[in-house]
Amino acid sequence: MKFDPQLKSGERVDELYANNIKIIQSADVFSFSLDAVLLADFAQPILKQKAKIIDLCSGNGAVGLFLTKKTKAHITQVEVQTRLVDMARRSIELNDLNEQVSVLNMDLKDILQEIKKDSVDTITCNPPYFADQPSSKKNPNPYLALARHESTASLANIIVIISALLKMGGKMYMVHRPDRLQEIFSLLEKNRLVPKRIRLVYPKKGREANMVLIEAIKDGRPGGLRFVSPVVVYDEQDQYLPEVRRILYGEE
DSSP, rough: OOOOOOOOOOOEEEEETOOOOOOOOTTBBBBOHHHHHHHHHHHOOOOOOTOOEEEOOOSSSSHHHHHHTTOSSSSEESSSSSHHHHHHHHHHTTTTTTTEEEEESSGGGGGTTSSSTOEEEEEEEEEOBBBOTTTTTSSSSSSHHHHHSSSOOHHHHHHHHHHEEEEEEEEEEEEEEEGGHHHHHHHHHHHEEEEEEEEEEEETTTSSSOEEEEEEEOOOOOOOOOOOOOOHHHHHHTTOHHHHHHHHHHHO
């Protein structure tokens, strides 16, 4: 019997056609965007079934669901907003992935009460991009404000938690803004995380990068940082370029 997601007011079902994954979205609450898709594509999660993958700041669960096509390991999504957790759980059921994906509705500061320290193989994270400053202009929508600003966990807090959860040799994958890359590198170094692979994302040719994808290894050997080929999203006619079409629609 096919699952009925029982969509609530303002919700819709979108699909990442490349992965045949359906996601419950809401413009009023939260919708995943290209950064989530690019993060899932960039990540190289552990493959074995008995391994452990965590997706922090998981929102409506897009990154974790997209990763199911790349690994047999169990994926635990962690999200503080109850409404988004409800959407994520219905999306998991909609895709018949209850055995592989689960969701924890909790604040990151409490995560070590649920997940053992030094036990995780791969962590992905699409955190809020903006520091929570008194002068910060926030979206009046509380759901969107929490998703975009570090109201419940700062970037420093998030990286401390990532390091605490990861096994030695475990890998972290994060998407963020290039203007915070220096801060991110400093925080990684303080928390035994060695950056190994960087990919910049440009909206168009000739424009400045507006996203950065980061891979780091806990207790990795120093050095060996690689900047892999960048992603350019749009052509001059505002159409997706071939690589982005591949990631979104599976087109070669």
